[in-house]
Structures are given as structure tokens and as C-alpha cells.
Amino acid sequence: MRPILxxxxxxxxxxxxxxxxxxxxxxxxRQKPAGVPVTTMALAAVSWALASALESLVADLELSMVxxxxxxxxTNIVAVSWLYIAVEYTGREWFQRRxxxxxxxxxxxxxxxxxxxxxxxGLIFGPATRVTSQGFLVPERGIGFILQLVWKxxxxxxxxxxxxxxxxxxxxxxxxxxxxxxxxxxxxxxxxVIEVVNVFRIPGFNESAVGIALSGVxxxxxxxxxxxxxxVPVARKTLMDSxxxxxxxxxxxxxxxxxxxxxxxxxxxxxxVLGSPAAEVFADWPAxxxxxxxxxxxxELTIQGDGEPRYYGLKSSPIDGRRGVTTVxxxxxxxxxxxxxxxxxxxxxxxxxxxxxNERLDQFAAIVSHDLRNPLGVAETYLDFAAETGDPxxxxxxxxxxxxxxxxxxxxxxxxxxxxxxxxxxSVVVADIAATAWDTTQTGDATLDCELxxxxxVEADPSLLxxxxxxxxxxxxxHNDASVRIEVGSIxxxxxxxxxxxxxxxxxxxxxxxxxxxxxxxxSDEGTGLGLSIVSDLxxxxxxxxxxxxxxxxxARFEVRLSSINNxxxx
Numbered sequence: 001m002r003p004i005l006x007x008x009x010x011x012x013x014x015x016x017x018x019x020x021x022x023x024x025x026x027x028x029x030r031q032k033p034a035g036v037p038v039t040t041m042a043l044a045a046v047s048w049a050l051a052s053a054l055e056s057l058v059a060d061l062e063l064s065m066v067x068x069x070x071x072x073x074x075t076n077i078v079a080v081s082w083l084y085i086a087v088e089y090t091g092r093e094w095f096q097r098r099x100x101x102x103x104x105x106x107x108x109x110x111x112x113x114x115x116x117x118x119x120x121x122g123l124i125f126g127p128a129t130r131v132t133s134q135g136f137l138v139p140e141r142g143i144g145f146i147l148q149l150v151w152k153x154x155x156x157x158x159x160x161x162x163x164x165x166x167x168x169x170x171x172x173x174x175x176x177x178x179x180x181x182x183x184x185x186x187x188x189x190x191x192x193v194i195e196v197v198n199v200f201r202i203p204g205f206n207e208s209a210v211g212i213a214l215s216g217v218x219x220x221x222x223x224x225x226x227x228x229x230x231x232v233p234v235a236r237k238t239l240m241d242s243x244x245x246x247x248x249x250x251x252x253x254x255x256x257x258x259x260x261x262x263x264x265x266x267x268x269x270x271x272x273v274l275g276s277p278a279a280e281v282f283a284d285w286p287a288x289x290x291x292x293x294x295x296x297x298x299x300e301l302t303i304q305g306d307g308e309p310r311y312y313g314l315k316s317s318p319i320d321g322r323r324g325v326t327t328v329x330x331x332x333x334x335x336x337x338x339x340x341x342x343x344x345x346x347x348x349x350x351x352x353x354x355x356x357x358n359e360r361l362d363q364f365a366a367i368v369s370h371d372l373r374n375p376l377g378v379a380e381t382y383l384d385f386a387a388e389t390g391d392p393x394x395x396x397x398x399x400x401x402x403x404x405x406x407x408x409x410x411x412x413x414x415x416x417x418x419x420x421x422x423x424x425x426x427s428v429v430v431a432d433i434a435a436t437a438w439d440t441t442q443t444g445d446a447t448l449d450c451e452l453x454x455x456x457x458v459e460a461d462p463s464l465l466x467x468x469x470x471x472x473x474x475x476x477x478x479h480n481d482a483s484v485r486i487e488v489g490s491i492x493x494x495x496x497x498x499x500x501x502x503x504x505x506x507x508x509x510x511x512x513x514x515x516x517x518x519x520x521x522x523x524s525d526e527g528t529g530l531g532l533s534i535v536s537d538l539x540x541x542x543x544x545x546x547x548x549x550x551x552x553x554x555x556a557r558f559e560v561r562l563s564s565i566n567n568x569x570x571x
Contacts, residue, residue, distance in 0.1 A: 009053050011210060012049045012050070012052050012053035013049070013050070013053050015045070015049040015210065015212045015216070016045075016046050016049035016050045016053070018212075018216035018217065019042045019043075019045035019046045019048075019049060019212055019216050020042070020046050021216070022038070022042040022045075022216045022219050023039050023042035023043045023045075023046065026038035026039040026042055026219075027039045034084075034085045034088040034089055037081045037082075037084040037085045037088065038081070038085055038219065040077065040081040041077070041078050041081030041082055041085065042216070042219075044074045044075075044077035044078045044081060045074070045078055045212045045215075045216065047074040047077075048071055048074035048075060048078065048208070048212060049212055051071045051074065052071055052208065073111075073112055075152060075192070075208070076108060076111050076112065076148070076151070076152055077108070078188070078212075079152045079153075079155050079156050080104060080105070080108050080155060082156065082159055082184075082185050083104070083155045083156065083158060083159040085159070085181060086159035086160070086162045086163050086181060086182075086185070087159070087162065089163070089166070089177070089178065089181055090162045090163065090165070090166045090178075104155070107151065111148060111151055114148070153189070156185060156189055159185060160182060160185055160186070163178050163179075163181055163182040163185075164182070166178040167179055167182070180218060180221065183218055184215045184218040184219050185215070187211050187214045187215045187218065188208065188211035188212050188214070188215045189211070190211065191207040191208050191210055191211025191212075191214075192207070192208045192211060194207045195207045195208050243260060243262070243340075244262075245262065245340050245341060245342045245343075246260065246262040246263035246265075246266045246267075246312075246340070246341035246342075247259070247260045247262070247263055247338060247339070247340055247341070248263050248278075248282075248288070248338070248339045248341070249336060249337070249338045249339075250278045250292050250336055250337050250339075251336040252336055254277060254278045254279065254292055254293075255275055255276065255277055255278065256273050256274055256275065256276055256277075256278050256281050257274060257275070257336065258274070259271065259273070259274070262341075263341065266303070266312075266341065267281075267282070267285070269281065278292050285301060285303075287299045287300065287301045287314060288301065288314065288339060288341070291314045291315075291316040291337070291339045292316065292337050292339065294316075295316040295317060295318055295337050297316075298313065298314060298315050298316075299313075299314035300312065300313055300314060300344075301313075301314055301341065310343060310345045311343075311344050311345045311348040312341050312342060312343055312344060312345075313341075313342045313344040314339060314340075314341055315339070315340050315342070316337050316338065316339045316340070317337070317338050317340075318336070318337055376401070376405060378397065378401045379397075379398045379401035379402060379405075382394045382395075382397040382398045382401070383398050386398065424461065425459045425460055425461055425542075426459070426460070426461075426462060427457050427458070427459055428457060428458060428460055428462050428465065429454060429456070429457055430452050430456045430457065430458055430465075430490075430499055431450055431452035431453070431454055431456065431488075433460075433462060433465050433466050433469060434448075434450055434452060434469050434488050434499075435450065436466055437466045437467075437468075437469035437470045437473060438469070438473060440466070440470060441470050441473045441474055441477075442474075442477075443473065443477060444477060444482045445482040445483045446473075446476070446477050446482065446483065446484045446485070446486060447483075447484075447485050447486065448473075448486050448487075448488065449485065449486070449487040449488070450487075450488045450489075451487060451488065451489035451490070452488055452489060452490055452499060453490060456490055456499070458562055460542055461542070464538050464541070464542075465538075465542075467534070467538060468535050468538050468539060468560070469488075469501065471532065471534055471535045472501040472535060472558055473486060473501070475532060475535075475556075476501070476503040476505060476555075476556065479505065479506070479556075480503060480505030480506060480555070481505070484503050484504065484505045484555075485503065485504045486501065486502070486503045487500075487501075487502050487503070487551075488500070488501050491559055491560075491561070497561055497562060498544070498559060498560045498561040498562045499559075499560055499562075500557055500558060500559045500560070501557075501558045501560075502551035502555055502556065502557035502558070503551065503553075503555040503556055503557075504551065504553040504554070504555045505555040505556065506554075506555065507550055507551070507554050507555050507556050508548060508550075508556045513548050513549075516532050516548055517532050517533055517535070517536040517546070517548075518533060535558075539560055542562075544560055544561060544562050545560070545561045546558060546559065546560050546561075547559050547561075
């Protein structure tokens with residue numbers, strides 16, 4: 001045997017060994033996407049390389065024709081398998097439909113039958129023979145051989161086209177994966193073309209076998225370094241990109257493998273993070289990392305933006321290794337995790353609103369069952385006394401009890417409005433609202449100093465804002481001497497963040513400052529215990545905040561911070 005012939009045979013045997021290794025490793029990954037087509041392709045490549053090695057050694061023409069038929073049959077299987085590697089990787093569901101799959105497999109079966117019956121119809125090999133460089137006789141190729149080439153190269157080009165589209169649509173690790181799969185098809189195809197056209201050939205070497213060996217090496221790298229069988233895109237453009245939720249996917253090694261546009265926007269990321277450890281990418285969002293590590297547990301995430309915080313629900317699912325889709329259930333072999341991040345801000349706010357309403361109902365029930373019953377019971381008692389004695393003091397006590405109940409009813413109505421009425425707002429001058437509130441409040445000998453600038457305007461419900469001032473004025477008057485001085489002014493500069501109401505009275509002890517806004521809290525026999533609670537509700541209903549501190553004179557100072565304020569010059 002000539003040395004060059006021996007070398008060529010050894011190359012072909014080496015190619016068969018490499019392909020067999022790929023087949024074994026791919027079979028171990030058969031539950032993962034593209035695992036079965038890779039296994040099938042590798043086994044066909046083994047047959048291809050071994051038949052090619054034997055064909056180069058035999059001198060019998062008929063046996064050579066049989067071996068060549070086996071080679072061509074194997075190459076068709078390789079081509080079909082490689083097409084479906086590309087199909088599964090790119091997630092082209094159209095090619096996975098039963099009719100399309102049946103059509104491709106049907107053509108493959110016809111091609112196989114055509115090859116196996118080559119000695120009968122004589123369309124694959126012509127009647128003439130030629131002498132190889134090794135001195136062996138081989139049949140010339142007929143028209144059927146050309147048709148086989150068109151069929152084989154056609155389906156390979158379809159797979160390459162799918163991968164090229166995927167490369168153009170992706171970046172980072174996903175582009176590397178797609179390019180690797182594309183290269184594994186280009187190498188043996190190029191070698192096959194060199195062999196068919198008989199140019200640039202090295203005597204004694206089978207270029208196709210060399211191509212198969214190189215393709216096997218590429219696939220081995222893809223399996224264990226690029227991990228292209230771990231998680232593949234499944235209709236990515238039509239599924240992930242069109243979803244109304246943010247979606248993040250990681251592989252079994254906790255590396256980020258996909259982000260849809262909403263996820264990139266939400267976390268301010270781009271596709272350069274693909275392939276990076278999830279723990280690094282989402283270091284600022286531990287709740288997301290927990291979802292990757294504990295897919296069975298749902299979670300929540302709060303993200304503070306420029307305005308109000310947004311709330312998100314987190315739900316993760318394992319990715320089934322066979323189909324690359326999310327599944328639920330025990331025993332599924334997971335090759336990654338998909339986390340869906342849904343905006344639940346509206347639901348969260350509705351829950352809180354419902355909770356507040358329930359608390360409000362409890363308050364109403366407590367007021368009706370206790371606070372209103374007390375003055376009602378007093379009125380009934382003194383009414384009985386008055387009926388017996390006719391004492392004017394008894395009638396006065398009845399009148400005072402009725403007045404107290406009337407004040408409570410007014411407060412209850414105001415509390416009810418706090419939840420629903422702040423929907424129709426207007427731009428109002430705060431100083432004008434404060435002046436009106438002073439005029440409608442029984443102030444006695446108290447005095448008001450208004451330091452509010454006329455330019456200070458806010459978006460508010462005028463009636464409810466007036467009620468805020470009325471209750472704050474009334475609180476200062478009820479809890480201090482008749483001559484209390486009350487001051488209203490702006491907070492911040494210039495006229496920017498809110499207003500305050502303060503007095504020069506006795507102030508509020510530090511031990512009670514945390515309780516003054518609680519329902520029913522009062523230190524005066526004249527109060528209903530609802531005034532400051534109502535103020536708090538009305539302020540919060542507008543989206544503002546209120547706090548209590550001490551004035552410079554030692555009295556009480558209430559500060560209302562505004563979230564929306566319009567300052568106009570008023571010149």
C-alpha cells in the first residue's frame with residue numbers, strides 16, 4: 001500500500017472515530033434541544049467515513065459501487081440531520097410542523113431508495129469507469145448523482161440561511177453559538193464540493209472525510225464550551241420580543257442567555273451581558289437572583305424610579321431540555337431557567353387601597369358603635385332628667401351631646417370623601433384656601449398670620465384642602481387658650497415644597513407625636529378624636545405627606561410636603 005493511500009485511509013478512520021465520539025456525547029445530551037439530530041448526524045458521519053475508507057482499499061468495481069452508494073446515502077442523512085440542528089437552534093417552528101417534516105423525510109426516503117437501487121436503473125453511476133491515482137477502477141457519475149447533489153446541497157443551504165438570519169438578529173454569546181453551528185455545516189460542505197468538482201485535491205486524501213473530522217471537532221467545542229445544546233431560542237422574535245412582560249433566561253450554569261426588550265429596558269442592560277454570570281448582572285436585584293436559584297418560589301421586586309416605586313411579580317420556570325420550553329413538574333431535566341417579571345403596581349396599589357378601605361370600615365364601625373353611642377347615651381340620660389326636673393342645664397347637656405354627634409357625622413362624611421373625592425382637582429392659590437378656612441372656623445379670640453405667598457399654587461380638591469386647614473386651625477384652638485396665635489407659611493425656597501400651620505400654644509408632648517394622627521386620639525373633651533386623623537387621610541389622598549414637630553415658640557407645628565406644586569410669578 002502506497003504511503004499516501006495509507007495516510008488517507010487513516011484520516012478517514014480518524015474521522016470516523018471523531019464522529020463516533022460526537023455521537024456518544026450527543027446521545028448523552030439527547031434530552032436537550034438538537035440532541036437527537038446531532039446524534040443522528042454523527043452516526044451517519046461514522047458510516048460515511050468508514051465506507052469511504054473501505055472504498056479506497058477495494059479493487060472490485062461492484063463492491064466499490066455498493067460502498068459509494070452507502071457513502072452518498074450517509075451524506076444525505078448528514079444533510080437532513082444538520083438541517084434540523086439549524087431548525088431547532090433557530091426555533092423555526094414552521095419547519096417543525098408535521099407536514100413539512102413528513103415532506104423532508106419523504107424526500108430523504110425517496111433519495112435513499114434511489115441510491116439503493118442504483119445498480120438497477122444505472123442513473124447514479126454511468127457505464128464507463130475510470131482509473132484512480134491508486135490504480136483502482138471506479139464508476140463514472142451519472143445524471144442521478146447530479147440530482148442527489150442538488151437535493152443535498154439544497155437542504156444544507158436552507159439550514160445555512162436560517163443560521164445567517166439568526167446571526168444577523170443576535171449579538172454576544174447567541175451570535176457565537178449560531179456562527180459555530182453554521183461553521184460545522186460549512187466545513188464538510190466545502191470539502192464535499194472540493195471532492196465533487198475534483199479541484200485542489202490532495203492525492204490519496206478524501207476531502208469529505210477530513211471535513212467530517214473538522215466538523216466533529218467544531219461540534220465538540222460547541223457542546224462543551226459554547227453550550228449550544230443547553231438552551232436554544234424558541235421562536236424568540238415572535239415570543240419573547242412580543243411579550244408584555246420582562247423575560248430573562250439563564251442556562252444551567254446560571255449564565256444569562258437571553259433578555260427580551262422589556263427586560264433590557266427595565267434593568268438598563270444590553271445584549272453585551274449575554275454569557276455573563278447572572279449573579280453579577282443582577283447584583284443590584286437579589287430577588288431576581290433568588291428566582292434563578294429557587295425556581296419553585298414566586299417573588300416580588302420593587303424598583304424605585306424617578307417617580308413612585310414600581311412593583312413587579314417574579315415567576316420562574318425550568319426550561320425543558322428536550323424542547324427548550326418551560327415546563328412544570330417533577331422529573332423534568334432542566335437546562336436553564338426563565339424568569340417572567342410582570343408589573344403588578346396597579347394590583348399592589350389596589351390591594352393597599354382595599355386594605356385602607358377595610359380599615360376605614362372598621363373605623364366607621366368603631367365610631368358608630370362606640371363614639372356615637374356615648375354622646376347618644378348622655379343625651380338620653382339628660383333628656384330623662386330634663387323630663388323629670390325641667391332643669392335648663394339638663395337640656396343644655398342634651399344639646400351639647402347632639403352637637404358632638406353632629407360634628408362626628410360631619411367628620412365621618414369627610415373621612416369617606418378622602419378615599420374617592422380627590423379625582424377632580426384644580427390649580428388653587430393656597431393662601432386663598434387658608435383664608436376661606438379661617439373664615440369658616442369658629443376662631444374666637446385666636447389670630448391668624450398668613451405668610452403664604454400669593455404665587456404658591458397647588459393641584460388639589462379645593463373643598464378637601466380647605467378641610468385640612470379647618471381641622472388644623474380647630475386643633476390649635478381647642479387644645480390651647482382662646483388667644484392662641486396661628487401662623488401659616490411656606491416650606492422651602494422659594495415657595496417650593498409645601499406649607500406649615502403652627503401655633504404658639506403649649507405644643508404636643510414628644511410621647512404623643514407618633515399618635516396624634518391615630519383615629520380617636522384626643523386630649524380635649526371638646527374634640528371628636530377624628531380631626532387630625534382626617535387631616536392625615538386628606539393629605540395622603542392628595543399624594544402628600546404630613547408630619548408634626550415643634551414651632552419656634554414651643555407650640556405645635558404641622559408640615560405638609562407636596563408632591564406636585566405650581567409656582568407662578570403672579571406679576
